[in-house]
Amino acid sequence: MRVFITGANRGFALLLSLYMAEKGHRVYACYHPSLPHEETTNAAAKFSGLKVFPADVTREEDIAGAAKTILNDGGKLDAVVSVAGILADSDRELPITEVNVADLRLALDVNVTGAAIVIKHFHNAVKPGGIFITITSEGGSMTNVGTRYPAYSVSKSAENKLVAVFAKTVSDYKIYAVHPGRMNTVMGRNDAQIEPLVSVENMYRIITGEKTVPPENGWFINYLGEAMEI
């Protein structure tokens, strides 16, 4: 398979990139150039099938350039996995009534606008019958509403809606918003229920088609392919 993955500086995206490259797939992984990315660039030296390059998902020219480079390097992809996401430290502490406005803007910029930019420039880069996954979160549910991580949750609701609209617009391939589980990563460390490798192993089965997601489960699913509460 040929797959494009965003947000591979660390965490789930980096692990998925390494997992898929190790299994012999052609992986194009992008990392945010202004944030630490040594692990990503070092990994590229180990796997011939892993091509890494800088791309900030909020910069349209970066993502447009990535799409052009990848299409010129062998044509359309089997899968896109849009992972880049942000949860600001202020959002772990402050209620919505005291929200840090700059961090709310950042959450919306990365989690919504960034994901939309990836859709805009990669929707034509997926083969018919392929798969386009945007990693969102259970925090984006409109019915299951809590008070924690308010800016992040608001942005993930909007990101879910983005995927719902995308899935209505394009029907050539499978489109999902996926909750990856509460993973033990830098972002998820406070509430972790699973190691990121568990999520990666299950997501890999969905991406490769080894695991079939029943159509009735809809567009918002978890890493096991189960329907999530919208």
Ligand SMILES: NC(=O)c1ccc[n+]([C@@H]2O[C@H](COP(=O)([O-])OP(=O)(O)OC[C@H]3O[C@@H](n4cnc5c(N)ncnc54)[C@H](OP(=O)(O)O)[C@@H]3O)[C@@H](O)[C@H]2O)c1
């Ligand atoms: N962990 C959980 O429990 C959990 C639960 C539900 C949903 N999720 C979602 O799962 C995804 C992966 O999360 P994770 O736990 O692996 O988090 P993470 O370790 O913080 O990884 C997020 C990745 O996105 C990158 N990123 C941030 N801003 C970016 C930008 N503008 N352009 C490109 N890349 C950017 C980060 O780079 P830096 O490392 O340099 O910041 C990082 O590599 C996220 O979308 C998250 O919202 C996670």
